[in-house]
Amino acid sequence: MTIKNVCILGGGGFVGHHLVTLLTARGIHVRVPARRREAVKDLIVLPTVEIVETDIHDPASLKSVLNGMDAVINLVGLLHESDAGKSDSTQARRGSFQYAHVELPRKVVQACKETGVRRLLHMSALGADIKSRSAYQRSKAAGEALVLQASGELDVSVFRPSVIFGPGDSFLTMFADLLKLAPVVPLADGNARFQPVFVGDVARAFADALELQESFGQTYNLCGPKVYSLADLVRLTAASLDLCRVVVPLSKTPSYWFARLMELKPGDKIMTRDNHYAMLADNVCAEGFPALFGVPTALESVIGYLKEADPRRGYMNYRTHAGR
Numbered sequence: 001m002t003i004k005n006v007c008i009l010g011g012g013g014f015v016g017h018h019l020v021t022l023l024t025a026r027g028i029h030v031r032v033p034a035r036r037r038e039a040v041k042d043l044i045v046l047p048t049v050e051i052v053e054t055d056i057h058d059p060a061s062l063k064s065v066l067n068g069m070d071a072v073i074n075l076v077g078l079l080h081e082s083d084a085g086k087s088d089s090t091q092a093r094r095g096s097f098q099y100a101h102v103e104l105p106r107k108v109v110q111a112c113k114e115t116g117v118r119r120l121l122h123m124s125a126l127g128a129d130i131k132s133r134s135a136y137q138r139s140k141a142a143g144e145a146l147v148l149q150a151s152g153e154l155d156v157s158v159f160r161p162s163v164i165f166g167p168g169d170s171f172l173t174m175f176a177d178l179l180k181l182a183p184v185v186p187l188a189d190g191n192a193r194f195q196p197v198f199v200g201d202v203a204r205a206f207a208d209a210l211e212l213q214e215s216f217g218q219t220y221n222l223c224g225p226k227v228y229s230l231a232d233l234v235r236l237t238a239a240s241l242d243l244c245r246v247v248v249p250l251s252k253t254p255s256y257w258f259a260r261l262m263e264l265k266p267g268d269k270i271m272t273r274d275n276h277y278a279m280l281a282d283n284v285c286a287e288g289f290p291a292l293f294g295v296p297t298a299l300e301s302v303i304g305y306l307k308e309a310d311p312r313r314g315y316m317n318y319r320t321h322a323g324r
Helices: 014-025 037-044 059-066 097-115 135-149 172-179 199-209 230-240 252-263 273-278 299-306 312-322
Strands: 005-009 029-034 049-053 071-074 119-123 155-161 184-187 218-222 246-249
Touching: 005 014, 014 029, 014 037, 014 199, 029 037, 029 059, 037 049, 059 097, 071 097, 097 119, 097 135, 119 135, 119 199, 135 155, 135 273, 155 199, 172 230, 172 299, 184 230, 199 218, 230 246, 230 299, 252 273
Parallel strands: 005 029, 005 071, 029 049, 071 119, 119 155, 155 218, 184 246
Antiparallel strands: none
16 A cells, blocks of 8 residues: 555644654645644645645535545544533534544544545544543543444554653643742642653654554554653653742642632633543553554653753754654
């Protein structure tokens, strides 16, 4: 199988930017659908990239954007539901986990079948579990199941990364911003355990799997080489910024009420009760990073990206885009 044309749904997002750049460097034509062309204008300058202004949640528009493609990669995901997406109704609304993580994969599978695109790679999440208390994790599990059910008719691969870090992330960068505000940081669910994975490694796994027949029908957990508590990660972030901070992990009950309080904050959410529920279970991979996709990058070797003035930042961006 030779893949020359790839459509990336969610190509304007964090992982999407890195993956689009990597595939472009490999000479692959990449089509990136976007509701607003302006939102992904930085990708327009990349060779072999085509931006299509459309609504991928509309089945007819989705079919149109998949025409002529050899493969589809679905990276679309929400960490928090928008207020408009929340509803007591079973009907999925735009901005809800159900809409983004379940209904869209259902539409993508159907569009692939109708347009003859056999190769489908799907971004799920480590910890996806239909029995989880977290609506995010339940919806990710449901979407993952829909994709895997199409295995046979389609050549599918599912990737389940732990929390992803790297230039442009909203994880360690968020903590870096918070650490600059106060000398003492109360940390909800500070003892939650993660095995964070570098965005360049995630992008490389997707890119390498495109033509890899042994990856058809498979699900891969993607984790970095080391397990950290959330408190460890925040302390490491502080150290990378040369900040002396006291991090105070909160126990389960205070963490719940902290999350509830953060939900009341207008605008972008720092944390919600759903995040709290997701962190009740460890987000780690017993088997580590799949050897099929190389050796994962150690967090300590690249965390300099958090420091804007760090001279290694330019090197890290090159390394990420080159897939090295």
